[in-house]
Amino acid sequence: MTTNTTTEENTVTEPFATEHAPRLEWAKHAPEVWKAMLRLEKAAGQGLDPKVRELVKIRASQLNHCAFCLDMHTKDALAAGESVERIVQLAAWEESRHFYTEQELAAIELTEAVTVLTDGFVPDAVYERAAAHFDEAELAQLIAAITVINAWNRFGVACRLTPGHYTPGQYA
Numbered sequence: 001m002t003t004n005t006t007t008e009e010n011t012v013t014e015p016f017a018t019e020h021a022p023r024l025e026w027a028k029h030a031p032e033v034w035k036a037m038l039r040l041e042k043a044a045g046q047g048l049d050p051k052v053r054e055l056v057k058i059r060a061s062q063l064n065h066c067a068f069c070l071d072m073h074t075k076d077a078l079a080a081g082e083s084v085e086r087i088v089q090l091a092a093w094e095e096s097r098h099f100y101t102e103q104e105l106a107a108i109e110l111t112e113a114v115t116v117l118t119d120g121f122v123p124d125a126v127y128e129r130a131a132a133h134f135d136e137a138e139l140a141q142l143i144a145a146i147t148v149i150n151a152w153n154r155f156g157v158a159c160r161l162t163p164g165h166y167t168p169g170q171y172a
Contacts, residue, residue: 024159037151038171044144047137050080052104055090056111056142057149062091063115064153071163072170073149079168103133107142114146 027034045053054077061069074087089096093108100108110130113122134142155161 019162019164020160022159022161026155026159037148037155041148041152044141044148047141048145049103051077051082052107052142053145054080054082055086055100055104056107056145058087059090059093059108059111060115060146060149061153061156063112064150064157066153066156067163068156068161068166069149069153072166075166075168106130106133110142111146114143115150 054073057073058070058077061073077087078084086099089099090108093100093105097105106129109126110122113119113126130142131139
């Protein structure tokens with residue numbers, strides 16, 4: 001692959017960095033775990049607004065530096081009609097709050113609290129904001145969806161899965 005950089009004087013063609021191979025094709029070697037994760041993914045997503053679900057997946061994947069999941073969920077969100085602007089602004093959601101509903105903001109904030117546990121527990125204020133925007137069943141599903149994407153992220157990062165080859169709905 002190459003990219004073109006244009007200046008006033010000339011055009012310079014520079015190659016992209018070499019694509020790395022996955023460290024381990026874990027799904028191939030642990031097919032029962034893969035199948036269980038797919039079932040868990042389907043169960044965790046039930047009853048959640050699709051836009052909220054994809055925002056949660058993208059934000060957790062950003063925090064966990066999972067390039068494979070970022071590629072997948074950004075493409076799925078775009079295919080589902082999410083705007084490029086909202087996806088781009090998600091990395092700076094605190095400064096871009098006006099792009100999201102209060103319910104989406106509560107879900108994004110809860111995603112950060114559940115994903116980044118190095119700070120300790122999920123703060124009561126964060127949980128209470130989410131509970132104000134989701135009924136108990138929805139909140140349980142939201143926490144499940146956050147937990148599942150974090151598990152997927154760990155597989156993606158540990159096995160260094162290669163981004164860029166996913167097509168929307170590929171694993172549906």
